[in-house]
Amino acid sequence: MPRFEPVLLKRIDKPNSAALAGYRADGGYTALKKALAMAPDDVTNLVKDSGLRGRGGAGFSAGAKWSFLPKNHPGPIYLCVNADESEPGTFNNRILMEQDPHQLLEGIAIACHAIRSNAAYIYLRYEYGRSYRVLDAAIKECYAAGLLGENILGTGFKLDVRLHRGAGAYICGEETGLIESLEGKRAWPRIKPPYPAIEGLFRKPTIVNNVETLCCVTHILTRGVEWFKSMGVPPDPNNKRDQGSYGPKLYCISGHVNKPCCVELPLGVMARELIDVHGGGVWKGRKAKAVVPGGISMGFLSANELDTKLDFEGPGKVGCLGLGTAAVVVIDDQTSMVDVLYNCCRFMSHESCGQCTPCREGTAWMTKILERIRTGRGKLEDIDLLYEVANSMGIIPGTTICGLADGAAWPVKNAVTKFRGEFEEYIRSGRSSITPAQQLMAAH
């Protein structure tokens, strides 16, 4: 099999990869020039035809999202760039922003032309201080070079891009939570409809796209739809809802592997290949017990599900929530799933925004049940109780406004189903696995 040539990560590790001069020398901003010579709707249709699905976790067709904007709207129309990357295990947007900010800025400019927007906000999580400084410098370079501001490349197109820093809240990655936060409010997700394309930021039509999605747009313009569709997995003819998984994807690999890394591959690589080939295998000569397929909210693959294809459909076939952010976290066979699940539940409980009762109370309740089990005071019926609580929270059962609760429920449902025996053994033993360090953290 020929080695895949990265496209999104092509310029990473070049000296001064973040500078405009180098980006232009590598052919940068020619995609924007090409896009500006096209009618906005033609750009939207091109992206729609490419089959590009959002890389932030939901996997919605990017071109379709753009086409939901009202026609002949007097404006303003906004683009929000979701750079609030916070899903545990995920770090690909950070690499794109720190190492190649102009690739993102070019994608933003193309998207804004397509959706007829003159104002884009990059909602950047506060913790990405380096990304902030790199992007800030790159934006200034663009203004000085006539690539942002008035009359871009002499075409009359006008665009302002602004950086907006978050303040440490996972929920701001939910697109309407992000919008509320940008407006200066608590990041409580909105009830939909109306979707942001109809009424979003400052009550105006708004598109929210992930960093990696926008980076893909740049290359679709340069290399075309056929190129994009030459990679990945076509739709399953027996599944009418499958839109296919095309294009390159950044996979993050972390946890118990020898070489944690971010690697770009065509969509649809198997988890096993990511671990053994790209992640250098499980560390310390151990075996994988469980693998998070796409950020913790997607649940777990068990050791005998590692041949699952990580495309938009694959993880769902083995009971996971979906591809999510394609962030793979490997858990070795010496690690307790009770501890792993506790970590996931504690995260979700900490990050639940508190707006919907089932999520606010459910995430805290599940965390408390796991605390009880971990101190050796668990009961066997706690396992079914965990499942019951998890099963009654989220968009899927229809009890919450946003998907955080589904993402909190999934690791629980997967863990107590796929690793039930381990939970039973742990509870029966009456032991406590809490180390002093964990005892300290349990207090927070």
Add this chain to the structure above:
Amino acid sequence: MAVLTEEIRNRIRAEFPKYPNRRAVTLPALHIVHEAQRAVSPEAMKEIAELLELHPAEVADTMSFYGFFRTPDRPLGTKRVWVCRSLSCMLRGGEELLADLTKRLNSNVGGTTADGNVTLEFAECLGACEQAPCILVNDECHGNQTQDSVLKLIENK
């Protein structure tokens, strides 16, 4: 006496043209004040509200949602050190790193050293999982940390 200096006020005002209304300047304003004063006091909230043409309760409401901002009863030290405790870091020793730091710095999690130099916090996923365990010093991330390297890092920053 106003608690916000003219310099701080001007920096907040400089954010106005970036947004169609002033309420959107709430987070930028809170960041500016918090960074300079190591906490946001009720008086500062009132003055931010005046600048943004909001009710002080609206600023307080937003601020209280984000655990990031401190009130004057527990202000930040000179350096803010966050240790990641989420899954990828936990699997590679993040929690032990944090527990060790509480001992070496003689500070609890969320607390500040007696000399006011370091505020120690836990963080949820810092987005540098390939470098687990990782920490954030102010807003710069440092990966592949050990118990000794963290202390050196804190001293040198």
